[in-house]
Amino acid sequence: MENNRVKFGFGLSVATTAILSAILVVAKEMNTVLKGWMKEFTGHHWVTHGILMLVFFLVLGFILTKYKADESLKLNDQRMSLIVGGGTLLSAIIIAGFYLFH
Amino acid sequence: MNIFKELLLFSHVAFGVMGILAGVWLFVEVLNVSDQNKTRILRASLTVSFLISLSYLIGGYWYVFFYGPDKAIIKSGVWPWAHGFFMETKEHLFFVLLLLSIYLPVAVFKSDLLTNKSSRKLVLTITGLIIIIGLVMEGFGSVISAGVKMGLIGR
Numbered sequence: 001m002e003n004n005r006v007k008f009g010f011g012l013s014v015a016t017t018a019i020l021s022a023i024l025v026v027a028k029e030m031n032t033v034l035k036g037w038m039k040e041f042t043g044h045h046w047v048t049h050g051i052l053m054l055v056f057f058l059v060l061g062f063i064l065t066k067y068k069a070d071e072s073l074k075l076n077d078q079r080m081s082l083i084v085g086g087g088t089l090l091s092a093i094i095i096a097g098f099y100l101f102h
Numbered sequence: 103m104n105i106f107k108e109l110l111l112f113s114h115v116a117f118g119v120m121g122i123l124a125g126v127w128l129f130v131e132v133l134n135v136s137d138q139n140k141t142r143i144l145r146a147s148l149t150v151s152f153l154i155s156l157s158y159l160i161g162g163y164w165y166v167f168f169y170g171p172d173k174a175i176i177k178s179g180v181w182p183w184a185h186g187f188f189m190e191t192k193e194h195l196f197f198v199l200l201l202l203s204i205y206l207p208v209a210v211f212k213s214d215l216l217t218n219k220s221s222r223k224l225v226l227t228i229t230g231l232i233i234i235i236g237l238v239m240e241g242f243g244s245v246i247s248a249g250v251k252m253g254l255i256g257r
Binding site (some may be wrong): 003006007011014017018021022025027039043044046047050051053054057076077078080081084085088091092095096099100102 | 132162165166186187190191193194195197201202204209212213218220221223224227228231235242245252
């Protein structure tokens, strides 16, 4: 049970963070103030983006694990495969689609 | 010519390729899971995670400190989209690859791959995504390099 809690908590966090990262890409490219802040924070917007995503992934993963997201969302390995695969695919489509038409 | 810069770039590509190969190794081991290869599966997942993370860190360092002049050449050259689409997509899609690589050992260590078919499918899905995105990264990298070359030829 504890194994599933960690596995599904962090799996859900991977999918959520991947989609959020793609949304942040669009947001920072469309908003110069946001991109300027991200650049100022570490010296490069890409470094800030990476740090934000890594922190979000770890914090959300621990929260979902602690609050037993696997039970409340009735997660299992099969659903987790779809969630991780879907999140990754959606993120890739948003990022590539944005730069293709931007 | 800055040898350190070139060595960094070669290392980024080399560790990325080794990470993809380790992914293929893990994929095959999981397909043939047994009592004999359980430890190898754990080691392979850690190897993938380590190599992809290393490639990300080295590539990131190169991108932040050395990419500027190459970017200027590409943007003023005949293939400006080598930066506008390929580099921009690559640098941001790499975050997803990193997340999957960090998560891979968690999924492996927290699953009983020998008895649970669905767990095997989850690990195969994550590993397959790492291999596919890794190959896309390699392909995009070669287009970016060609973009610099095309920019220099046009001068």
